[in-house]
Amino acid sequence: MSFLVLVPTKRVPDTDGVIRVVPGELDVDTSHLSFVINPFDAIAVEEALRLRERRDDVEVVVVGIGGEAYEDELRTALAMGADRAIRVDAAEPLDPWNVAGILAELARRLGPRLVLMGKQAVDDDSAQTGQFLAAQLGWPQATFASRIDDSEHGAEVARETDYGIETLSVTWPAVITADLRLNEPRYASLPGILAARGKPIEEMSLEELGIEIEPRVELVGLQQVSSQRTGRRLENVTELLQCLRENTELF
């Protein structure tokens, strides 16, 4: 019996890119940004591939929810070694609730034993989608995973928490979200991407899935947090702490 691992991935701006809000708009200037696969999702893809190397019955399916441009990121995942990809055509951005809804429907249709995804997306930083999905499906969840030891009926998962490493056991099927220290993803080069051309990217629509988008989060404002790097010289510690109080959320 095949062990299907579903890996949802998100297309996000490269974290080295400079983020600038377009004045007067609820959007950031994307014209100069490179888009990449969300780093935490790349870790999830890597972990799924390692799972496949350990067992011999694993199929790794990556999912992207968005427009045609998403195919680049899906090809990267395929180049890393995923078996096939699914793109659900939808207008971005979607909030975590709706993304989870779409993934839940996919999960019901595809029957994965494991949904493995990044703990958060580096643009939204919500870290909610995995948990929403687990709740909608009624599956056990293990978030911020830094180690997954799989077995026949489930897995032992080590989680990064504020107070140390917590180890949980979950039974399949389960939702696991990946933390930074889970692994280092392999590099996908052009030859890998070429080889991946033979792998299919299936396109699905929201209608097919019977999904209607019900937005839960409405963006009403976007403000640039100034980061001038002016190297302002301060005279003494008192001044410094005052500046920090005014300019950070740390006090």
Next chain:
Amino acid sequence: MPTETLTREIFGNIGTVPKAIFYALAIIAGLIAVTTAWPRIRRWRSGRADDSRHSVGQLVRAIFTRVLSQATLGKTRPAASRAHRCLFGGFAVLTLGTILIAVEHVAALLAGREADEPVFHKGLYYAIYEPVMDLAGLAVLAGAGWFLIRRRHGDSSIGHRRSDWMVLFALLFLGASGFLVEGLRIIEADSPGRWVSFVGAAVAGGLETAGVTRETAVVVHRLAWWLHAVVALGLLAAVPSTRLWHAVAGSVLLSGHPERPLGTMTPVTIEEVEATGVFGTSQMTHLSVRQLVSLDACVSCGRCQDECPAHAAGKPLSPRRVVQDLARQLPGIGSDNRPALAGEVVSEETLWSCTTCSACVEVCPLGVDPLELIIGMRRHLIGAGAVRGPAATALQKLSRSGNPWGLPPDQRMDWAEGLEVPTVDDQPDFDVLYWVGCAAAYDRQSRRTARAMVRLLQAAGVRFAVLGERERCTGESARRMGEEFVFAELAAHNIEELGKHKVTRIVTHCPHCLNSLKHDYPDAGGHYEVVHHSEFLSTLVAEGRLQVDRTSPEPVTFHDPCYLARVNGIVDAPREVLEATGAQLDELPRHGCRTACCGAGGGRMWLDDGPEDRVGRDRIEEITAAGAETVVVSCPFCRTMIGDGLATEGSSASIVDLAEVLLESLKESG
């Protein structure tokens, strides 16, 4: 003694039937040699076709420039090099001599001459031939003897095969028995003018003193002759199965041209990868025919290992071990279920330890190219997704941001603040493009080099321009990590920008940029005249365009960058610049082409190493031991590695670029 009677009977004292047996044995030995050689040759041909051509002229040239020269054999092992020259030279001369005898023998037969009427093997010719052969025989004895003594000491840096002892003893035996046969022949044939064969004559004299009579000599001569003949033929038959095969494989290799010039790489296009489905080498059949020949040519002498900076730092890399490990895969070539070359036959850590300094390529007497073997396997690892961590991050950042640190491209001109540096748009009629490079653009230490360079160019009135924010990394380190396609992407971008502004001449202070623009970019369609800043500045000084004060001699030392001195042969220009400033240059022990690698090349700059494991540690120690107060560099990688290294040692020495030194010595303008 009249010289025209000087000769000796060839095959004398050997009857017709024994002669026939000898020829039969020779044919058998030849057949054995051929049948054992053929499978080896067939394996070579299982490789990828390459476009090298072969010629005898190239072989002869290569023998003089590589095999017999100090630059390769003698570089690290002068004594062994002399011994090899004796053995190889002596044996070659003796072989030539034997061939001449065979020619004489056949000529005499055809001309119907009697045994005592040689065609040319007589007279003055004979009087020269004989002593030369005797000298050659002594050389063989000396060489073989030296190698035997060295081998007895169990030196681990040389190769060891079971047959090595047999080969050396056989050569020694042949040398000794040759003289014995000669001595006995002299007694037996009572040859006129015995002293032209001075060693044989001495042997004969000794034997006669010991009471050997002519009658005894007749019998013993035949015996000795047969022993000598059998061992000689046996050795001939054994050539393909012993390390003597290196002479054959090596000759094939050395006769091939063009040789890959240092600093270049064999390109591979995306179309090729699509067509073959292969990127890099993961199986023996992916190697080119020439590379397969080189595996057989390698005699495991270990000179490459001696020169390898990674090996010196304790990394698991020995270039000759890479070659030998691959050579061991030759017998199974083409069959199924072979272990993967990259990862199984040669470990990944070994492959990533290489700094591509090219010292191994330069020193190999037979022209084996371990570097290209390593890059081929790196390419495979890259394509197979076997790279992760800091290496993967650096490649991703190069690809996405055009520099290895992921810094914003629009900050590439920040280094020039306050200096009025013209871009190609500001100054379209520039004479030369100053290629700044990522380090000088973003690294605050290296920015000093660029800023000094700009001031020098301005002082000399050079009409220059920089590419500005459109400049991207040349892609040099990506290419040497095996990421041919990130390199291709970056090169395509840069070539387009350079083309837009019709750039033909480029000056750069970075030897890696220099090498890439000069040797890599032609593969991508970009052809430029590229000059290192040391050469450019030296010319400016010589032309008087820069007026330099010979300031009070300050003791400095200079670290030659691998990619400048070794790979591109630029050694004098930096010294000319230093001389012009009056600086007192104390050379490091390993300087010029013999420079020692700082450890940053080959993408290693982007890999993680603790200070104890870092390649180039020995160079830091060498510099510290030299006690220099000022270390002059001319490469941003070297600047970082040596600067960091010296600081770790607690040294108070300062590091400056050549341009900064020159700038300081500029005459105050009136």
Next chain:
Amino acid sequence: MHVLVLAEHDGDRLRAGTTAALGFARRLADGDGDQVTCLVLGDSLATVADDAATFGPVLVASHADLAEPLADRWAEVTAGVMRSESADILLGASSTFSRDILGRAGGLLGGAMASDVTGFHRDGGHLVWQRPMYAGAVTASVVLHGNPLIVTVRPTAAEPPERSSPPASITPVEIDLGRLPTSTGHLGLDGRPSHRPDVTEARVVVSGGRGLKTTEDFERLVGGLADRFDGATGSSRALVDAGLAPNDLQVGQTGKVVAPELYIAVGISGAVQHLAGMKNSRVIVAVNSDPHAPIFEVADYGIVGDLYDIVPEMIRQLDAD
């Protein structure tokens, strides 16, 4: 409006984040008839409940099956309480605990959720929440549609409320054990080897460079300053090379890449390799005796001076707060 705050505790007392969340909840529920209740789950909760009750009414769900904060059970109970109490907002401090459990509870309650909130205001009848996006480069203002709302807040977003005396009511909650999921088990918790957070996760990173002379100085100054922020320590490659800091603290191109809210570089010159590891930090402060050190060019704020004077002064002033 009824705001329910899910308590994070250590078995004895509420954690600091929860008290801040209670303060935030008070600001939300500041009208007549508004109510803030603290929900405490676990086992043997008497002490914790007493502590929580000094801030307001407490609901307690105590059972052996709830001894460990397993998300599937705790979210189930929490969602149940939200429904039975008809609460409008479920609140928690932004921590791994809350993200795990409130995230799942949010999924059970309809998904109108905002994470890591730093503030709010009212606009017409709506609550508008501020939260960081793009690693803090941008502050987003969002309105949540649905009921109830689920919100996790930054501990720095509010002060804990005054403790009240006498303590408020503590009411037990009925748990439907049959409904409790059992597919997750708790196997153990390994406390951190260091009391400090990981350098890649911390909000504040204090990093030391070659300006430091000994390992003790590193711990005292860099470590001491980091502790004032509950932050992490990092180091430059130079310090690791000098043997004064372990390799796993190295921040830089070949070490760790970090993007905290605040990065304080102490005695670090600012070579590009180091820069590559911390350039995405929100605010960068540089302390260096060399006024020309390249680090000042990438810092937001800088102090030129001897770190051996400046850092102890920082610690002193922070302690005085």
